[in-house]
Amino acid sequence: MNSTSTMLPDSVETKNRIELEDLSIFYGDFMAVEGVNLQVRPQSVMSFIGPSGCGKSTVLRSIDRMHEVTPGAHIRGRVLLDGEDIYAPNVDPVLVRRMIGMVFQRPNPFPTMSIYENVVAGMKLERSGRSKKSHFDEVVERSLRGANLWEEVKDRLNRPGAGLSGGQQQRLCIARAIAVQPEVLLMDEPCSALDPISTLAIEDLIHELKNQYTIIIVTHNMQQAARVSDETAFFNLSGVGQPGQLIEVGPTTEIFSNPKNQQTEDYISGRFG
Amino acid sequence: MALRSNVHEPIAMGDDPLRLTGQRLPRWAPLASVVAGVVIGLAVQITGITVVGLAPAVMAVLAFLVIYTTWTLAVEGRRHAVDRLATALIYSAATLALVPLVWILITVVVQGISVLSPQFLFVDTMRNVNPRAAGGGVAHAVLGTVQQVGIATLISVPVGLLTAIYLSEYGRGRLARSINFFVDVMTGIPSIVAGMFIYTFWILTLGFPQSGFAAALALTILMIPVVVRSAEEMLRIVPNELREGALALGIPKYRVILKVVLPTAISGIITGVMLAIARVTGETAPLLLTTFLAQDVNWNAFDGSQASLPTFIWDQIARGTQSSLDRAWAGALALILIVLTFYATARILASRYAPKER
Numbered sequence: 001m002n003s004t005s006t007m008l009p010d011s012v013e014t015k016n017r018i019e020l021e022d023l024s025i026f027y028g029d030f031m032a033v034e035g036v037n038l039q040v041r042p043q044s045v046m047s048f049i050g051p052s053g054c055g056k057s058t059v060l061r062s063i064d065r066m067h068e069v070t071p072g073a074h075i076r077g078r079v080l081l082d083g084e085d086i087y088a089p090n091v092d093p094v095l096v097r098r099m100i101g102m103v104f105q106r107p108n109p110f111p112t113m114s115i116y117e118n119v120v121a122g123m124k125l126e127r128s129g130r131s132k133k134s135h136f137d138e139v140v141e142r143s144l145r146g147a148n149l150w151e152e153v154k155d156r157l158n159r160p161g162a163g164l165s166g167g168q169q170q171r172l173c174i175a176r177a178i179a180v181q182p183e184v185l186l187m188d189e190p191c192s193a194l195d196p197i198s199t200l201a202i203e204d205l206i207h208e209l210k211n212q213y214t215i216i217i218v219t220h221n222m223q224q225a226a227r228v229s230d231e232t233a234f235f236n237l238s239g240v241g242q243p244g245q246l247i248e249v250g251p252t253t254e255i256f257s258n259p260k261n262q263q264t265e266d267y268i269s270g271r272f273g
Numbered sequence: 274m275a276l277r278s279n280v281h282e283p284i285a286m287g288d289d290p291l292r293l294t295g296q297r298l299p300r301w302a303p304l305a306s307v308v309a310g311v312v313i314g315l316a317v318q319i320t321g322i323t324v325v326g327l328a329p330a331v332m333a334v335l336a337f338l339v340i341y342t343t344w345t346l347a348v349e350g351r352r353h354a355v356d357r358l359a360t361a362l363i364y365s366a367a368t369l370a371l372v373p374l375v376w377i378l379i380t381v382v383v384q385g386i387s388v389l390s391p392q393f394l395f396v397d398t399m400r401n402v403n404p405r406a407a408g409g410g411v412a413h414a415v416l417g418t419v420q421q422v423g424i425a426t427l428i429s430v431p432v433g434l435l436t437a438i439y440l441s442e443y444g445r446g447r448l449a450r451s452i453n454f455f456v457d458v459m460t461g462i463p464s465i466v467a468g469m470f471i472y473t474f475w476i477l478t479l480g481f482p483q484s485g486f487a488a489a490l491a492l493t494i495l496m497i498p499v500v501v502r503s504a505e506e507m508l509r510i511v512p513n514e515l516r517e518g519a520l521a522l523g524i525p526k527y528r529v530i531l532k533v534v535l536p537t538a539i540s541g542i543i544t545g546v547m548l549a550i551a552r553v554t555g556e557t558a559p560l561l562l563t564t565f566l567a568q569d570v571n572w573n574a575f576d577g578s579q580a581s582l583p584t585f586i587w588d589q590i591a592r593g594t595q596s597s598l599d600r601a602w603a604g605a606l607a608l609i610l611i612v613l614t615f616y617a618t619a620r621i622l623a624s625r626y627a628p629k630e631r
C-alpha cells in the first residue's frame with residue numbers, strides 16, 4: 001500500500017487516483033447503479049450531482065467499501081485505488097477505509113468522546129496503545145487546524161464533541177477523517193444540514209484540502225458543485241425502479257456552460273422532470 | 274412603535290372579528306376542584322349517602338372530574354374542557370398507579386422497622402432461635418441472597434450481553450430468528466418452572482446437591498432473557514451513523530462495537546441489568562426447589578442448603594406467631610433496601626456513563 005509514496009513524480013501526473021471500471025452496484029437483486037466508468041485525478045475535486053435516488057451516494061459509498069455494510073449489498077465491476085482493485089479477494093476493507101476517508105451527510109461525532117478523543121478516534125481505535133500521547137497532541141492540532149476548527153475549540157478540547165454547533169460538528173468530523181491521513185476524502189452531502197456560513201467554511205476548507213487530498217463530493221447544490229469542484233459527474237435514472245447511470249462527466253466549467261448531453265442541460269438549467 | 278400598539282388588538286375579519294383572547298379559568302381552579310372533590314368524598318364517608326354503592330374515594334375522584342370539566346366547559350368552551358378532562362384523567366391515573374406502591378412501602382417500613390437493626394441484618398441468624406419466639410436475624414439470608422444473585426449475575430450478564438450484541442450487530446437469518454424466538458419464550462417461563470428444571474436436571478439427573486449455586490442457575494434462566502432484551506433494545510437505538518462513521522475511519526468492526534457502540538449504550542444497559550437483578554432478587558419459588566431453607570450461615574454456595582431473604586420471609590410467615598411475622602416484615606424491609614441499593618447504584622452508574630452534551 002506504500003507504492004504511492006515511492007512512485008516517481010512523473011508517473012503520478014498521469015495516473016488516476018480513483019478509477020471505476022464498469023461498476024454496477026446492487027442491493028440484493030436490485031441493481032441500483034449500472035455500468036459506471038469514471039476516473040478521478042489526484043489532488044482534484046470531483047462533484048457528483050443528480051436527482052435524488054440516482055445513485056450518487058451509492059457510488060460514493062462503494063469507493064471505500066462502505067456500501068457492503070448494508071446487508072445484501074454487493075458490486076460488479078472494479079474500483080481501483082492507484083491502480084489496485086480494492087474489491088480483490090484478499091483486500092481487507094478495513095485497510096481500504098484507512099486510505100479513503102468519508103464525511104457523512106449528518107455530522108456524527110461519537111457522543112461518548114471529547115473533541116480531542118473524537119479527532120484521534122481513528123488512530124486510537126485502529127490498534128490499541130501504539131502511539132504516544134505527545135504524538136496525539138500533534139495530530140489533534142494539525143487535524144483541527146486542517147479543518148479550520150482549531151481556533152474555536154482549542155480551549156475546550158476535553159469537552160464533549162456533541163456540544164458543538166452543527167457546522168462545528170461537521171468540521172470535527174472532517175478533522176477526524178483527515179487525522180488518519182487518508183489519500184482520498186469522500187463527502188456525502190457534507191453541507192446539507194448546515195447554514196450558509198458553515199457551508200462557506202466547509203467549501204473554503206475543501207479548497208485547502210485539495211492540495212493534499214483527492215476529494216469526491218456528493219451535492220444537491222449545483223452552485224456548490226460549480227464553486228468547489230474541478231470536475232463534475234452527472235448521474236440520472238431513466239425511471240422509477242431503473243438503475244442510476246452516469247450520464248456525463250467532464251470539467252466543471254464545461255458541464256455547467258456547455259454540457260454535451262441534453263439530460264445534463266435540462267438538469268442544470270432547472271428544466272428537469 | 275406606532276405599529277406595536279396594534280399587536281394586542283383583535284384582528285378584524287369582515288364583520289366577525291377574530292378573537293385571540295378568551296375567558297380563562299383562574300390559576301387556582303384545578304386545586305379548588307380537587308378540594309371540592311375531597312370535601313364531597315368526606316361527606317360521603319360521614320353521611321354514608323352515595324351513588325350506586327361507590328366508595329368515598331371513588332366518589333371524590335368522580336366529583337373532582339365532573340366539577341372541573343363542567344366548570345371549564347362553562348367558562349372556556351368545549352375544546353378546553355376536553356383538554357382539561359384528559360389532563361385530569363392522566364394525572365389521576367398516575368396517582369392511582371402510585372397508591373399501591375407507596376402503600377406497600379409505608380406498610381413494610383412501619384411493620385418492619387421495629388425489628389430491623391444492623392445486628393438483625395448482618396450478625397444474627399436463626400441458629401438456636403426458637404422460630405416461634407422473638408429474637409434472631411437475617412444475616413444468613415442476606416449472605417445467601419447476595420451469593421445467589423451475585424453468581425446468577427456473573428453468569429447471565431456476560432451471556433446476555435454477548436447474545437444482545439450478536440442479535441443487534443451480527444445476527445441475520447435463521448440463527449438470529451431462532452435465538453430471538455427462544456429469548457421470547459424464555460421471557461415467559463414461570464419462575465417455578467425454571468426451579469423445577471434445575472431441580473430435575475442439575476440435582477436429580479446430574480446428582481449435584483441442593484445448593485446456593487443450583488438456586489443461582491435457576492435465577493440465571495430467569496435473568497438471561499431480561500438482560501438480552503434490555504441490552505438489545507439499547508444497542509438498537511444507537512444511531513447507525515455512529516457505526517458507519519467509525520467503520521469509515523478504518524476501525525475494525527469489533528473495536529467499533531467495543532469502543533463506540535457499547536459506550537454509547539452503556540448507561541441504558543446498566544439500568545437494564547440492574548432491573549433484571551432487582552427482579553430475580555425477590556424470586557422465591559425456584560429457590561425453595563433448588564436450595565430450600567436454612568437457619569444458619571452457609572458460606573459454601575456449592576454445597577448444602579442456603580438461606581435467602583425471600584425464602585426466609587416465606588418460612589417466617591408460615592410459622593404464624595407475632596414474633597415470626599415481625600421477622601418476616603423486617604426481612605421484607607431488608608429485601609426492599611437491597612433492591613433499592615441496586616437501583617440507586619444503577620442510576621448513579623447510568624448517569625455517570627451517559628453521553629454528555631456539555
